Amino acid sequence: MLILKKFARDIPALIGLVIVIVALIIAIVGPWIAPYPGDIVASHLLQRLKPPSGAFPFGTDNLGRDLLSRVILGTRGALEVAVTVVAVAMAIGVPLGLIAGYVSGWLSEVIMRITDVFLSLPQLVLALALAQLLTPSLESAMAALALTYWPFFTRLVFAETRRLQASLFVDALRGIGAGSGRILFLHILPNAISPVIVRATIGMGFTILVAAVLGFLGMGATPPAPDWGLTISESRNYLPDAWWYSTFPGLAILATVLGFNLLGDGLRDLVDPRLRRSR
Amino acid sequence: MSDPILEIRGLRLTIRTDEGMAKVLDHIDFALERGRILGIVGESGCGKSTIIRAIIGILPPGAKIEAGVVRFDGEDLLGLSEGELNRRIRGSRIGFIPQDPYLALNPVFKVGTQMLEIMRWHAPDEGGNRSDRLRRHRTRIVELLRRVQLPDPEAALERYPHQFSGGQRQRLVIAAALASSPSLVIADEPTTALDVTTQQQILDLLRDLVEEFGLSMLFVTHDLGVVAQLCDDLCVIYAGQLVESGRTAAILDGPRHPYTRALLACHPDRAVAFTGIPGTVPSPLRAGPGCRFAPRCGDASPVCVVRRPHLTGDHAGRKVDCVLYELPESVG
Amino acid sequence: MGNVPDILELRDLRVLLGGQRRLLRKPVPPVRAVGGVSFSVRQGEILGLVGESGCGKTTLGRAVLGLQRESGGEIRLDGKLVSGLPPKRARVVRNDIHYVHQDAAAALDPWWSIGRTLEEGLRIHGIRSADERRARVDEMLAAVGLDGSARPRYPHEFSGGQLRRVALARILVLKPRFLILDEPTSGLDMSVQATVLNLLLELRRRLGLTYLFISHDLSVVERLCDRVAIMYLGRIVELAPTGEIFASPRHPYTRALLSAVPRLAPGPNRAERLVQGEPPSAARLPEGCVFSSRCAYAQTACSTTEPTLEDVAFGHQVACRRWRELRPDAWAA
Numbered sequence: 037m038l039i040l041k042k043f044a045r046d047i048p049a050l051i052g053l054v055i056v057i058v059a060l061i062i063a064i065v066g067p068w069i070a071p072y073p074g075d076i077v078a079s080h081l082l083q084r085l086k087p088p089s090g091a092f093p094f095g096t097d098n099l100g101r102d103l104l105s106r107v108i109l110g111t112r113g114a115l116e117v118a119v120t121v122v123a124v125a126m127a128i129g130v131p132l133g134l135i136a137g138y139v140s141g142w143l144s145e146v147i148m149r150i151t152d153v154f155l156s157l158p159q160l161v162l163a164l165a166l167a168q169l170l171t172p173s174l175e176s177a178m179a180a181l182a183l184t185y186w187p188f189f190t191r192l193v194f195a196e197t198r199r200l201q202a203s204l205f206v207d208a209l210r211g212i213g214a215g216s217g218r219i220l221f222l223h224i225l226p227n228a229i230s231p232v233i234v235r236a237t238i239g240m241g242f243t244i245l246v247a248a249v250l251g252f253l254g255m256g257a258t259p260p261a262p263d264w265g266l267t268i269s270e271s272r273n274y275l276p277d278a279w280w281y282s283t284f285p286g287l288a289i290l291a292t293v294l295g296f297n298l299l300g301d302g303l304r305d306l307v308d309p310r311l312r313r314s315r
Numbered sequence: 316m317s318d319p320i321l322e323i324r325g326l327r328l329t330i331r332t333d334e335g336m337a338k339v340l341d342h343i344d345f346a347l348e349r350g351r352i353l354g355i356v357g358e359s360g361c362g363k364s365t366i367i368r369a370i371i372g373i374l375p376p377g378a379k380i381e382a383g384v385v386r387f388d389g390e391d392l393l394g395l396s397e398g399e400l401n402r403r404i405r406g407s408r409i410g411f412i413p414q415d416p417y418l419a420l421n422p423v424f425k426v427g428t429q430m431l432e433i434m435r436w437h438a439p440d441e442g443g444n445r446s447d448r449l450r451r452h453r454t455r456i457v458e459l460l461r462r463v464q465l466p467d468p469e470a471a472l473e474r475y476p477h478q479f480s481g482g483q484r485q486r487l488v489i490a491a492a493l494a495s496s497p498s499l500v501i502a503d504e505p506t507t508a509l510d511v512t513t514q515q516q517i518l519d520l521l522r523d524l525v526e527e528f529g530l531s532m533l534f535v536t537h538d539l540g541v542v543a544q545l546c547d548d549l550c551v552i553y554a555g556q557l558v559e560s561g562r563t564a565a566i567l568d569g570p571r572h573p574y575t576r577a578l579l580a581c582h583p584d585r586a587v588a589f590t591g592i593p594g595t596v597p598s599p600l601r602a603g604p605g606c607r608f609a610p611r612c613g614d615a616s617p618v619c620v621v622r623r624p625h626l627t628g629d630h631a632g633r634k635v636d637c638v639l640y641e642l643p644e645s646v647g
Numbered sequence: 648m649g650n651v652p653d654i655l656e657l658r659d660l661r662v663l664l665g666g667q668r669r670l671l672r673k674p675v676p677p678v679r680a681v682g683g684v685s686f687s688v689r690q691g692e693i694l695g696l697v698g699e700s701g702c703g704k705t706t707l708g709r710a711v712l713g714l715q716r717e718s719g720g721e722i723r724l725d726g727k728l729v730s731g732l733p734p735k736r737a738r739v740v741r742n743d744i745h746y747v748h749q750d751a752a753a754a755l756d757p758w759w760s761i762g763r764t765l766e767e768g769l770r771i772h773g774i775r776s777a778d779e780r781r782a783r784v785d786e787m788l789a790a791v792g793l794d795g796s797a798r799p800r801y802p803h804e805f806s807g808g809q810l811r812r813v814a815l816a817r818i819l820v821l822k823p824r825f826l827i828l829d830e831p832t833s834g835l836d837m838s839v840q841a842t843v844l845n846l847l848l849e850l851r852r853r854l855g856l857t858y859l860f861i862s863h864d865l866s867v868v869e870r871l872c873d874r875v876a877i878m879y880l881g882r883i884v885e886l887a888p889t890g891e892i893f894a895s896p897r898h899p900y901t902r903a904l905l906s907a908v909p910r911l912a913p914g915p916n917r918a919e920r921l922v923q924g925e926p927p928s929a930a931r932l933p934e935g936c937v938f939s940s941r942c943a944y945a946q947t948a949c950s951t952t953e954p955t956l957e958d959v960a961f962g963h964q965v966a967c968r969r970w971r972e973l974r975p976d977a978w979a980a
Contacts, residue, residue: 204753208814210714211746212768212821213738226758358836466924480925481700510699511863512922515907537836540866540909567911581837583866584911589848591841595806 049302055295063112070105085278095280098270103280106262107288113263114292117178117247118240124182126236129189136190137197138220148194155187159246167255177256181243192235196228234304241296248289264289318389319346320499320531326383328369337599339365340555342623343383352525352532354546354563356539360596362555363535367503371409372400387499407437410492412502416484420476427472430456430491437495459490463520482513486520493524501533506541518545539582543567551575554596554607561633571635573612606637614639652725653687654825654857655711660684660720662710678929680706682881683720685956693851693858695872695889697865701929703881704861708827711859712746713737745823749830751810755802761813762798768821787816790853791846808839812846819854827859832867844871865908869893877901880929880937883956887963897965897973899942936968944969
């Protein structure tokens with residue numbers, strides 16, 4: 037198919053796709069490929085802070101746990117957070133955007149103003165506040181992230197829906213008697229969803245980054261979870277000597293975020309031209 | 316007869332697409348004599364806009380000129396660098412009137428500002444200090460706007476493009492094209508999007524300007540009626556090939572090439588019933604070596620798809636690229 | 648008038664567009680897009696509606712369809728009153744009327760296959776059997792000159808001419824009686840126009856259709872339409888059988904329009920330039936006759952009294968105070 041051929045020529049996008057697929061695989065089979073899967077909870081104080089070697093390719097942390105295993109096991113957590121946050125944000129944001137874009141009048145105005153309010157909430161501050169109200173945990177971090185992320189989807193879907201409901205093919209549909217429900221869900225939604233998918237993909241990467249920051253601040257995952265951000269936070273006291281302690285989790289974050297961003301960019305270039313290339 | 320102001324010889328052009336090499340132009344050959352209006356006529360996708368772009372050098376990426384010469388006032392434009400084209404040719408000696416004036420004008424600047432910019436780049440330097448020059452430019456612009464029959468030219472300078480109607484924007488763009496006193500003006504379907512009464516006014520205007528300023532004009536269109544009204548000479552293009560060229564009156568009275576005849580037969584002024592041309596235009600990706608109209612031609616012979624016709628011009632400047640009208644090889 | 652019934656009748660139809668009352672700001676006055684239009688369309692005829700951009704012909708078309716609510720006047724379908732309803736209701740009541748958009752490609756959902764698009768109308772109108780839907784779709788695809796292989800493909804794989812046929816098929820599947828065709832040949836090459844026009848004639852004959860043919864292309868209108876209505880700034884200025892309007896146009900605007908069409912007769916056609924300047928904005932209409940500001944024959948009275956459509960001859964109406972003085976033999980086509 038022409039689309040896949042075009043995608044195949046976009047090297048950065050391909051790299052992104054490969055990284056994401058690798059991350060997914062690692063997240064799924066993590067416990068089976070990690071050399072020391074028990075190192076979530078165990079501690080081997082005799083091996084603490086050992087540099088990278090044959091037995092421990094990423095070195096060990098301050099409790100003697102194998103960093104390679106912890107990084108691998110942390111992948112699942114990172115992706116779980118990303119997928120959950122983005123899914124919840126979409127579940128809230130997309131329907132609101134559809135409704136606001138399709139109807140006109142006070143309902144649309146109310147929805148968009150509420151969206152504006154949530155847009156103005158700073159992500160990290162809200163996460164900290166929520167962590168104070170509830171106990172600091174991965175769940176409170178995810179809630180904070182989802183609550184500050186859904187408005188972006190609403191805005192996007194609102195703009196697309198507004199544009200599409202004024203388009204000629206929707207007009208033609210009204211002419212042949214199509215009802216609002218049919219138009220909204222069978223026609224406008226599929227057409228509006230492409231930029232949303234692009235946004236969501238890039239959003240995954242962003243969410244991983246923010247979750248890592250929250251973990252670093254102690255507002256997310258709690259020990260002994262193999263969370264990347266948390267690991268970096270733990271490493272602070274042992275730098276710069278135990279350089280491997282922060283470097284490898286950091287690289288994992290870098291690679292994953294980069295992968296999602298490249299993939300998202302590639303998708304963006306992919307989706308529109310096919311539609312506009314109609315002869 | 317003086318030398319032509321524009322001469323295209325043997326132009327061949329390909330464009331690389333996702334689906335392969337498209338042979339967009341194949342052996343384009345024509346000349347525009349000074350002071351005359353030459354119409355380039357063809358249906359959509361025939362390559363007429365590509366010819367224009369090849370002349371001014373604004374081809375899309377992936378386009379490659381395989382062969383040919385584009386001689387403007389004796390100089391081969393294809394050999395010039397981008398910088399030289401910008402400095403000496405585009406906008407100064409060759410003016411361009413695009414199809415959609417709204418796309419040619421910057422919506423965030425006032426009309427006066429944009430016209431002044433053009434004059435500053437291209438107007439001949441007549442000395443004086445800055446304010447003298449500005450005043451001269453401004454006077455000239457107002458004069459031009461008046462000449463293209465734009466109502467209230469002084470006020471027009473202070474307005475933005477979206478505040479004008481379609482017909483008025485077309486006049487603005489024509490004035491912009493004339494700002495640098497070009498010798499050749501190229502118009503790419505400038506009246507296609509206009510109402511018929513506005514179109515008539517613009518065509519009248521163009522004819523008057525050509526006479527008054529001694530311009531030569533290349534006019535691309537798909538409308539045979541417009542060609543009949545405005546153009547002295549005519550080139551008919553089909554699927555990237557030139558099929559017939561000569562004086563407009565001669566061609567309209569007695570078309571020779573089967574495609575020209577078929578095209579004229581479709582026009583409501585000549586058609587008895589609704590006639591079309593059976594078949595479809597061949598894709599430039601799969602074009603053969605011979606005549607591209609042959610598959611749809613009622614007079615085609617086996618040799619048509621195999622080779623191009625030999626030289627077929629006569630002394631009145633009439634050229635027909637068809638084996639039916641080939642001159643014996645000894646004369647050619 | 649003959650025994651052929653009128654399928655559609657418009658009486659003093661008016662449409663005002665825009666007009667917003669805004670909070671704390673000056674209200675935007677509405678624009679009179681259609682002002683008092685009256686005509687009838689006989690069953691089986693093709694009525695051409697001709698005008699330049701801004702004349703209101705598209706608004707009139709949408710008002711007849713029902714998606715644009717009228718601001719006044721009556722619309723009757725087969726003698727029954729169908730006007731004065733909101734768009735949703737109007738479309739139900741005027742189910743025999745359908746609209747074919749000018750831009751066929753843009754009127755199709757790019758993510759839906761042709762087959763699915765064509766079947767959708769039937770689904771909406773309750774045809775549950777998938778076999779019956781497919782049969783009707785295939786029947787109409789064949790009627791417009793396409794075949795079943797088009798069904799799984801997508802709009803971007805077709806040419807402009809083919810998409811026009813698809814758009815037609817989609818409407819025909821619903822068995823309409825009255826079609827409003829909006830510029831069906833615009834943007835098409837001359838050689839392709841003929842096929843579309845032939846198709847339209849063929850369909851009228853086979854399926855007993857009636858057309859309102861909206862176009863700015865006078866040459867096409869001359870060949871296809873039985874009668875022609877000329878529209879300018881929301882009003883009908885002349886209405887007559889085709890042959891008569893082209894042979895002896897009575898309204899100065901009709902004459903200007905006809906003389907502006909570029910003909911194949913070689914050489915510059917410097918016949919009388921009967922119209923100057925540009926049409927005034929519909930937001931600020933001139934008093935009296937809408938054409939008075941540009942008319943070569945305008946007198947002072949023209950700018951004060953609005954002319955009504957008067958009978959010139961049988962079936963030929965003109966809205967001009969001075970039509971008697973502008974004799975047909977003064978017209979050189």
